[in-house]
Amino acid sequence: NAGVTQTPKFRILKIGQSMTLQCTQDMNHNYMYWYRQDPGMGLKLIYYSVGAGITDKGEVPNGYNVSRSTTEDFPLRLELAAPSQTSVYFCASRDFSYNEQFFGPGTRLTVL
Amino acid sequence: AQSVTQLDSHVSVSEGTPVLLRCNYSSSYSPSLFWYVQHPNKGLQLLLKYTSAATLVKGINGFEAEFKKSETSFHLTKPSAHMSDAAEYFCVVSAPNAGNMLTFGGGTRLMVKP
Numbered sequence: 001n002a003g004v005t006q007t008p009k010f011r012i013l014k015i016g017q018s019m020t021l022q023c024t025q026d027m028n029h030n031y032m033y034w035y036r037q038d039p040g041m042g043l044k045l046i047y048y049s050v051g052a053g054i055t056d057k058g059e060v061p062n063g064y065n066v067s068r069s070t071t072e073d074f075p076l077r078l079e080l081a082a083p084s085q086t087s088v089y090f091c092a093s094r095d096f097s098y099n100e101q102f103f104g105p106g107t108r109l110t111v112l
Numbered sequence: 113a114q115s116v117t118q119l120d121s122h123v124s125v126s127e128g129t130p131v132l133l134r135c136n137y138s139s140s141y142s143p144s145l146f147w148y149v150q151h152p153n154k155g156l157q158l159l160l161k162y163t164s165a166a167t168l169v170k171g172i173n174g175f176e177a178e179f180k181k182s183e184t185s186f187h188l189t190k191p192s193a194h195m196s197d198a199a200e201y202f203c204v205v206s207a208p209n210a211g212n213m214l215t216f217g218g219g220t221r222l223m224v225k226p
Contacts, residue, residue, distance in 0.1 A: 031212070033213070033214075035214075040218075040219070041218060041219070042116075042202055042204075042216025042217055042218050042219050043156075043202075043214070043216045044216070045213050045214070048213060058213060059213075090155065090156065094212065099144045099161070099163055099206055099212060100146075100158060100161060101214060103155045103156045104155060105154070105155045106155050
């Protein structure tokens with residue numbers, strides 16, 4: 001199993017550009033999550049999904065959108081990038097039966 | 113609502129000496145508690161977890177943590193620090209709402225001196 005994979009690893013955006021951060025898991029997990037980690041801080045939840053077709057907001061959803069058309073994929077969309085969205089983004093997944101989340105390696109995004 | 117407070121933002125120890133990273137939590141539910149470790153420019157790795165079984169939890173790499181409900185604490189310890197333990201450590205609480213979302217503490221940076 002590859003676990004949770006994220007692409008790209010790094011990206012630099014200009015203000016106002018859009019992009020999609022990709023997240024895929026091959027563990028057949030129901031639950032998937034997107035977090036952001038700002039320098040020197042813990043992770044904050046952006047959006048989460050409890051299954052295909054179901055998504056909900058976390059603590060810091062403004063400026064982001066998500067979709068979950070399949071069990072495996074949970075892309076995160078930034079429509080109008082802003083400097084405040086400079087961060088490291090982590091995707092995670094969890095099986096319904098267990099409380100442990102498995103994290104991807106992260107995407108480092110810089111908005112200039 | 114739930115929250116996590118890591119009482120020290122930085123901890124420095126000498127190699128071979130004990131490690132103590134302190135964590136207090138609050139939760140409206142019976143929480144699950146975790147410690148994750150993050151090495152520089154890496155993702156997060158689970159060290160250990162408490163899910164209402166034994167209050168003393170053993171994890172990987174010689175770490176352990178004790179859940180104390182009366183003190184709302186979940187401190188992480190290790191008897192003897194190794195250079196490879198230098199990293200950022202996060203105490204995390206999970207509650208059965210909002211998809212079992214995780215709430216992270218602010219992190220403790222552990223430095224290990226030779």
